[in-house]
Amino acid sequence: MSFHVYILRCADGSYYTGHTDNLDRRIAEHQSGIFAGYTQDRRPVELMFSESFQTRLEALDRERQIKDWSRKKKEALFREDWASIANAARSRPRVSTSLDARSNPTESPVSQPPVIVLVRPQLGENIGKAARAMLNFGLAEMRLVSPRDGWPNPDAGPAASGADIVLADAKVYESVADAVADCAHVYATTVRKRGVTKPVVTPEEAARAIHGEPGRSAILFGPERSGLETDDVAVARTILTVPINPEFGSLNLAQAVILVAYEWSKGQALASPPATDLDPPAPQGDLDGMIGQLEAMLDGAGYFFPPDRVPATRRTLRTMLTKPAWTAQEVRTMRGVLSALAKPRPR
Structure with a gap:
């Protein structure tokens, strides 16, 4: 598998830098608007540059490097003007992306949609329902850690009710660590701390943080029967939980995903049902x-x-x-x- 770093020119003239393991699909997502985030309201987009790598970590490092470049240096990259790139590297110290954003108002660091990671999910139907919940609120990247019944699972499709793109692109990993290796922010959903001392946030607080943080975020959901194990939670940096009835604290997998996805979607320009004017009252x-x-x-x-x-x-x-x-x-x-x-x- 190859991983790609790419730069898009948006309709407003700004540039967006990202990485993916399927370049054609990701560009199509940007063009269609299904890839929620910076480019959604800046379409159409045009691919200006792409570069391939053998591992995701190499691609992620390159993405971070290029995001830190000035607009002039990126445009030199498009032209393959290596002399200008070298001169820019000598004349300009490396600064953070946030500083770039202040000096160049046409480009600012934008968080990417969070990855939904289902850890050891048991039933294909529940995976499908989780995919449906994701796509309802603009999330499309699902990762599966050791699904009990293997993958693909024929029971997932009918339950997804049309969210086929999420299932088709779902990736399978052997461990939680592998699934979140490229993510800078990892949240573990649980109603209990399970003996691990970490910051605890609500879905609303997590969504606000994800929108304000550069880099990928991953949200872990445990198996249906028991939830995340202590070792799974230990991988995360933050615990995500919801205030819930102490007498009945059981959420099914899709319910948990939809709660988190909905809070994240509040920061996105998703479609709302059109307002319909009522007929005026009779005289x-x-x-x-x-x-x-x-x-x-x-x-x-x-x-x-x-x-x-x-x-x-x-x-x-x-x-x-x-x-x-x-x-x-x-x-x-x-x-x-x-x-x-x-x-x-x-x-």
């Missing part, structure tokens, strides 16, 4: 006409009885009918119903 005269029609029919049917209760009954009826704020169409529909009741059609 008061139309509403009075409908109520009058109903009262006349009820009077003819002998509903208003006894006589001393008629005013109160009429007020109750009017109050009930004016509560919903009927639209003009609803009033017309109801009057049609009343007219049909007054003069039923022969069958």
